[in-house]
Amino acid sequence: MASVKGAPAGCYARCRALEHWDDLRVVQKNRTVTGKGARSAPASRPTIKDVAERCGVHPSTVSRALSPAMSHLVAPDVAKRIRAAAAALGYQPNVTAAGLRTGRSGLIGVLAPDIADPGFPPILSGVTETLAAEGYATIVVDVGPDPSRERELVDRLIARGVDGLVLATVVLNDPVVGHCLAASIPVVLVNRSDSARKLPAVVTDDEAGMRLAVDHLVGLGHRRLGHIAGPQDVSTGALRRAGFKAAAARAGLSAQNTLIETARAYTRDEGRLAALRLIDRERPPTAIVAANDLLALGIYDAIGERGLKCPSDVSVVGHNDMPYVDMLSPPLTTVRIAQREMGNQAARLLLDAIAAPAARRERVVLEPVLIVRGSTGKPERIP
Amino acid sequence: MASVKGAPAGCYARCRALEHWDDLRVVQKNRTVTGKGARSAPASRPTIKDVAERCGVHPSTVSRALSPAMSHLVAPDVAKRIRAAAAALGYQPNVTAAGLRTGRSGLIGVLAPDIADPGFPPILSGVTETLAAEGYATIVVDVGPDPSRERELVDRLIARGVDGLVLATVVLNDPVVGHCLAASIPVVLVNRSDSARKLPAVVTDDEAGMRLAVDHLVGLGHRRLGHIAGPQDVSTGALRRAGFKAAAARAGLSAQNTLIETARAYTRDEGRLAALRLIDRERPPTAIVAANDLLALGIYDAIGERGLKCPSDVSVVGHNDMPYVDMLSPPLTTVRIAQREMGNQAARLLLDAIAAPAARRERVVLEPVLIVRGSTGKPERIP
DNA sequence: GGAGTTGTTGCAATCGATTGCATAAAGGGT
């Protein structure tokens, strides 16, 4: 090995000879490894140095030849030779080492409130799709029910050297927002936004969505509407609730005819409990608008429990159009939000923020669409 | 800064004085940064060196003090001082740098056939839960419809330095299996297995699951059963099909009374098409067992299209018990597999493989459970 | 033909943490 190390380098004319030598060396190397047994990794991946030795050039030249941004600095024929050698050896750059030097890891952290929530995968899918196209990989972290872990998880991701963060978890006045700002790491929020709107975000027009739902129901003849609001510390929960009230008022409904119950979480069971509170009132609403499809599922449960029928006794409108709600009985009328598109846009925004850290904070608001199915109909008994 | 660098180190007695000096230095450093404007990263994270300087010890001592495995090598009081300084500075080790040196990244790659498939999130959730507890983070990659990308994606993950792989994508005779074996990287399969069973895997007993479904239907009086098989290059597709045939034969059904149609993919629409082929036969089956809930959804579609009723005209059994199939109309009778548990076990197996690369290849087979709901009933018209 | 360009390549420092080895001090035994 030492004999080769001392060989002259950087001289084209000798390369044929060097290749010959190197082939011998490689064989020897293999034999040594096999003979000795386990010299650490048996199938240790080739490094930039191996490629350099095989070509008789300096590692730095290999680095430049293989980097699109720097390859113009190396002679075309040498670059070609290097690329060929790299391919022959099956060389793949060690991203960790490059990341240490350049300070960029090519990793993006994604914080999710709950991976198992059917609303999340489409967003994630959009995020990864766009990021993967730019060579980034994503680390998805499930925060779980305890939001206090969020801060620690962000720190862990930063320690891992992520180049940016996608947060699908933030609550209003979330301390993690300030934390990210202080760490000056590119961040983009998705589906939710912070109260101060200090960070770029991709959201849907929650208030417009509620207007679609309310107008649809009022158009059907409903005059007494219920709303099951989501957690009020989450932007969607607060905004959809506000949107419901505003839309109802605009449609001429009095405050007594707009009933609101708040769910403590976006879960089916919380939806059920809130729906029962609504149904069990003295004068129940003829239609209920849920802040979320999962809550709507709970409304179905409650309706069944009370022996009522949807939509004849109670109409139901969901929100998000999560997969397969068209298969429910009755198929759920819901406000569709473009989740995949939301993920794509969030990734795009994050890439922009990474490219130009000082750029302005953009905010993308997507327009929701009402999907009318079987869970809404004319009220049978006008109260 | 040079003046401090030259200060004597490794001497407890001088530490108070050094701390004093260092505080001064820190202030100066801050002032310099603020004054100069943007000295690269404004909020650059403190390194092990910063902690060392602050304590007047060598960086290696800090490294040892902060590493649980090595901390026994450093004096308790010094270790305490170091931990305090690290906490004060908000020091977090740079995982990238450590990974370069140690060769371990703390990253696990997960290959998924389709993140948006409702069956996958629970598995992923189980995997990340167990891995996160051991300090690992997961990179999830969506392979998408084109399986030829799998090999390249694996290589990319390996280039990223992942310590192991969880594959939820492999097909029978998948070349990627040999590729992983050759790369000698810890791998575990989940939900699917390779034909040669050369890799550790966590699967459910597919044949037992089909027996549960078939026996249930035969018990209800069905004598002519249909099966919608999944893709035959996927272990679940082939094994469930074989399980269906075996169970039907064991129950005394003739070959003419066991009808099989194969879906080209685990999708709702493929299920619909296959179900139509089954229903449109001269003598259709009175019950259909799907290899997967998504296919069962398609059966519902087909039944509706032909103006039939489930379960009175056709009973349907699904497989997987994916979220919210209890909300369908009728609620889906299905074979439940412990997806989250599957993820947990896969992660556990992978951790074992990383800890002891030479250990034997384990194989975990989970037992499925039949969940009887409303989509199965006695056949109305015995054919 | 000498000075100035342009184009290629090598050299060596660097990123931040880890770890085998050397060293120094403290403690123990006779």
Added chain:
DNA sequence: ACCCTTTATGCAATCGATTGCAACAACTCC
């Protein structure tokens, strides 16, 4: 007092790729 452990710490190399700078060649221009 001397040698021999034990314990605690520092030193320097290392992981693999990147990049500013220097060096050298070939070429151009006057």
